[in-house]
Amino acid sequence: MILITGATGHLGAAVLHTLLQKTAATEVAALVRDEAKAAPLQTRGVSIRVGSYGDPASLDRALLGIDTVLLISGGGEADGLQQHQNVIDAAKRAGVRRLAYTSRALHNPTTLANELMVRHFQTEDYLRASGLPHVIFRNILYMDTLPLFTGPHVVETGISLPAGAGRVAYALRREMGEAMANVLLAAPGDNRTYHFTGGTAYSxxxxxxxxxxxxxxxxxxxxxPVADFAAGMQARGVPAPAIERTIGFLTDIKNGQEAHVSPDLEAALGRPPATLAQAIRELYAL
Known part of the structure; x- marks a missing residue:
């Protein structure tokens, strides 16, 4: 049985969509914090396990009878790394045969401006040290985030960002979810790292x-300039932590952290991933 954590989130839902097309619902479990939100999955026959990354006892209950876990990385909580470690520890106690983790496809973890991203690589290290058979999905920045960076009225306002000529090999979140499901359903191929990126890097x-x-x-x-961009966000009432995080993302883009292109996503999908031109109309409702 395959358990998907963060099952009611965007990426978890994308993984489950493909799993439920290709395998029986009785072979799929979903870890959720709010059982009510998972009612549609339960109706389809998915086993709902209630728990949270911060509650080891709930994880022990949730992982009973599970063969494979997909650990979808948590948000920006201060104890995010500890939460990931809790899931890995619980998987080891439960005798899980394989744990997959959603990391990030970044060029050099030691020179990141966005320090929040470092915990992905710390989680990778902890997973390797655990001795669990594992799969690491290093995912590029979602193409779906473009409207968040450019603003919803970009056609009228244009794009003004401190990203220089930096490029990103964006890919759609749903295609990453589909590819991850395909890998989880295929032969184990344990202890492998996949780099899921688009086929082209775009500025x-x-x-x-x-x-x-x-x-x-x-x-x-x-x-x-960064200072002008930060001042504009501050004038719009954006909280300081959000400004800092956004600038971190954009600085890393400027420095080439997101520019790597890999064939892994295309191979896992069995087709080329969507191009920027194909996705723009959908993302901006044009």
């Missing part, structure tokens, strides 16, 4: 060009 100038083509009107990209 924000490329994003502006794709928006121009889709909208039929010019959309420009203007690199701006």
């Amino acid at each position: 924000f100038a490329d994003v502006a060009a794709a928006l121009t083509a889709a909208a039929g009107r010019p959309v420009t990209y203007s690199p701006v």
